[in-house]
Amino acid sequence: MGATPDIQVIDSIIKQRLDAILPAKLEEALKAREQNRTPSMTIIATKGTLDWAYPPFILSSTAAALGWDVSIFCTFYGLELLKKDISGLQVSPLGNPAMPMKMPFGPDWFRGINWNIPNVIEAGVPGFESLATVLMKQTIQNKGVATIPELRSACIEAGVNLIGCQMTVDLFGFAHDDFIPEVKEYVGAATFLPMARDADVSLFI
Numbered sequence: 001m002g003a004t005p006d007i008q009v010i011d012s013i014i015k016q017r018l019d020a021i022l023p024a025k026l027e028e029a030l031k032a033r034e035q036n037r038t039p040s041m042t043i044i045a046t047k048g049t050l051d052w053a054y055p056p057f058i059l060s061s062t063a064a065a066l067g068w069d070v071s072i073f074c075t076f077y078g079l080e081l082l083k084k085d086i087s088g089l090q091v092s093p094l095g096n097p098a099m100p101m102k103m104p105f106g107p108d109w110f111r112g113i114n115w116n117i118p119n120v121i122e123a124g125v126p127g128f129e130s131l132a133t134v135l136m137k138q139t140i141q142n143k144g145v146a147t148i149p150e151l152r153s154a155c156i157e158a159g160v161n162l163i164g165c166q167m168t169v170d171l172f173g174f175a176h177d178d179f180i181p182e183v184k185e186y187v188g189a190a191t192f193l194p195m196a197r198d199a200d201v202s203l204f205i
Contacts, residue, residue, distance in 0.1 A: 038068065039063075039066075039067075039068045039069070039201075040068060040069040040070070040071075040198070040200050040201075041059070041060070041063045041068055041069070041070050041071075041199055041200065041201040041202070041203070042070075042072075042192070042195050042199040042201075042202045042203070043059065043060060043070070043071070043072045043073065043203045043204075044073050044075060044078075044192075044196075044202075044203070044204045045073065045074045045081055045205050046076050046078045046204070046205065047077055047078055047205065048076075048077035048078055048079065048080030048081065048089070049077075049089060049090060049091060049092045050089040050090055050091045050133060050136060050137075051091050051092075051136065052205065053080075053081050053086070053089055053148045053151075055205050056072050056078075056081070056203075057081075057148065057151035057152055057154075057155055058151060059203065060072055060155050060160045061151055061154040061155045061158055061160070063201075064155065064158030064160050065158055069161075070158075070159075070161065071160070071162075071163055071195060071199075072155075072161070072162055072163065073165065073187075073192045073195075073196075074162070074164055075165035075167075075168050076165070076168050078165075078205075079164060079165065079168055079172070079174065079179070081148075081152070082162060082164055082179040082183050083178060083179055083180070084178070084179065084180055086149060086152070087149070089133075089148060090132075090133040091129065091132045091133045091136045092129060093128070093129065093132045102114065102135075102139065103135065104135055104138035104139040104141075104142050105138070156180075156182045161184070161185070162180075162182055162183045162184070163184075163185045163186070163187060163192065164176075164179060164183050164185070164186045164187075165186070165187070165189075165192075166186040166187055166188055167188050167189075169186060
């Protein structure tokens with residue numbers, strides 16, 4: 001009759017074997033989980049001008065095209081981006097000193113000039129904002145850049161979740177009918193913040 005195995009010895013052998021195998025297995029499992037997980041991004045959009053409409057829609061449409069889960073939370077003036085008619089979005093050059101005023105027409109040397117327009121002119125000359133908007137739209141067209149309606153449509157087609165801030169809707173006296181039907185949610189900060197906390201990328205624009 002053979003000797004009775006020492007349980008402590010067996011336990012020690014098993015523990016040593018597990019200590020050697022488990023870290024590598026856990027690392028493999030974590031890598032596989034990370035590779036299979038869908039990245040996510042949330043954006044808080046607070047601006048309602050033509051130039052500031054581009055960043056959230058470009059970033060969102062690009063991320064969605066890469067397969068990310070994307071949500072845009074439009075609050076305060078950012079609600080303008082969700083309205084049914086966004087053809088009236090304008091550029092606001094006043095207080096935007098980094099904005100280059102370049103002409104979208106004329107010879108190359110003329111187009112290359114940065115027109116540093118004083119704030120007193122931007123604020124005091126009637127129609128200057130409309131002029132800046134026309135020039136910006138012409139530049140966008142000349143460069144073949146998508147328009148804001150086109151970018152918003154691309155976001156919708158790609159499944160970007162457009163969210164309206166209910167507090168701002170109430171504050172400004174809007175109704176849900178003022179906005180495109182693709183806006184499925186109207187929530188407050190308490191609902192959006194957990195989404196931003198759990199996102200891989202969270203931006204404020």
